[in-house]
Amino acid sequence: MDRGRADVLPREHGCGLPPGLFLAPILCLLMLSGCHKATPTIAVIPRTCGTMLWEPEHTGVEREAWGRNISIYWNAPMREDDIQGQIDILSREVGRGVQGVIISPDATLPLRAPIYSVLEGGIPVVVLGTDLDLPAGKKLAYVLNDETAGGRLCARRVGAVLKGRGNVAILGISNQLTSTAERARSLEQTLAQEFPQIHVVFRSLALPTVSQEQQVTEKLLAKGPKVDAILALTQSSTRGAYYALIEFDRIPATHLIGFDQDLLVPIHTGGIDSVIMQNTYRMGREAMNLMEQERHGGAAKTYVVVEPKLVTRENIDSDAVRKMLDLSWFNQ
Numbered sequence: 001m002d003r004g005r006a007d008v009l010p011r012e013h014g015c016g017l018p019p020g021l022f023l024a025p026i027l028c029l030l031m032l033s034g035c036h037k038a039t040p041t042i043a044v045i046p047r048t049c050g051t052m053l054w055e056p057e058h059t060g061v062e063r064e065a066w067g068r069n070i071s072i073y074w075n076a077p078m079r080e081d082d083i084q085g086q087i088d089i090l091s092r093e094v095g096r097g098v099q100g101v102i103i104s105p106d107a108t109l110p111l112r113a114p115i116y117s118v119l120e121g122g123i124p125v126v127v128l129g130t131d132l133d134l135p136a137g138k139k140l141a142y143v144l145n146d147e148t149a150g151g152r153l154c155a156r157r158v159g160a161v162l163k164g165r166g167n168v169a170i171l172g173i174s175n176q177l178t179s180t181a182e183r184a185r186s187l188e189q190t191l192a193q194e195f196p197q198i199h200v201v202f203r204s205l206a207l208p209t210v211s212q213e214q215q216v217t218e219k220l221l222a223k224g225p226k227v228d229a230i231l232a233l234t235q236s237s238t239r240g241a242y243y244a245l246i247e248f249d250r251i252p253a254t255h256l257i258g259f260d261q262d263l264l265v266p267i268h269t270g271g272i273d274s275v276i277m278q279n280t281y282r283m284g285r286e287a288m289n290l291m292e293q294e295r296h297g298g299a300a301k302t303y304v305v306v307e308p309k310l311v312t313r314e315n316i317d318s319d320a321v322r323k324m325l326d327l328s329w330f331n332q
Helices: 021-034 056-065 083-095 109-121 149-160 178-194 210-223 235-247 265-269 280-295 319-324
Strands: 041-045 071-074 100-105 124-128 142-147 164-175 200-205 229-232 255-261 274-277 303-304 309-311
Touching: 021 142, 041 056, 041 083, 041 280, 056 071, 056 280, 083 100, 083 109, 100 280, 100 309, 109 124, 109 303, 124 280, 142 149, 142 280, 149 178, 149 229, 149 255, 149 274, 164 178, 164 210, 164 235, 200 210, 210 229, 210 235, 229 235, 235 255, 280 319, 309 319
Parallel strands: 041 071, 041 100, 100 124, 124 142, 142 303, 164 200, 164 229, 229 255, 255 274
Antiparallel strands: 274 309
16 A cells, blocks of 8 residues: 555646546445544646656655655646646646645746735645746745856856867757746857867757757757857757757757756767756755745745756766666655
């Protein structure tokens, strides 16, 4: 019996298969025998699910919920551009009576009002991944990736790879998330200050799908200025750029440095030089700890900032990286 709680199973879990009908008699027996006890439910809503970026968050929150008599409801839109889908999940779970919300907004402005309404209803919220410019307080806390550090890591990596000289393209500059905007700002600022002979000759805004990002990169490689490296600031732009480089047979001539650990295997082969990885596992643990504090009087901290990590061929198989990619949330 999983923790003695039937409600650990998802009600409408967008990230997996619905529980089979054969579970119904078991659940009934549990309730009749008194094994099933009402437990507080925390809704955890990442930007999407089924990716190496967000699934470690699931592990983190579950590890912290273990032993605290807390049920985790985990669900997300199937695409990161489905902003209304994320708002619908949030509204539905608040209507069902969850005792707290941990959410990674798909966009800054559209999620601000819905989350403010949740706070107005007295439900504690931890926002993970981007600052909504809502003031933190007794019922609102933030767990953020250090985007300034991530931008510096990217700039210094390309500086080392190109030996301080060359032309680069920056893909995936988001106008939807303040976090990714800060990532881009830090990257360009560090390049200008520390590597003045590395020039940004091409920039593109973030697009929602891998295929769109691939098309942008293909046009760059076919008709744009020659670049020595591509710096891709999102999951989609990293994967799209990688596919385009394969199609144009530009690996390893054009170096690719990506973000957000959706695509790691090509690091082994040199198809991708490196990836700046968010530690969403730790972010999930920190968010769950803050949520517990909010539910019991208020969090001691209202902002927690977690350092990202540069993953290269040299350290991809290290214990530190493996821990950040832990997906065994069900195996306590």
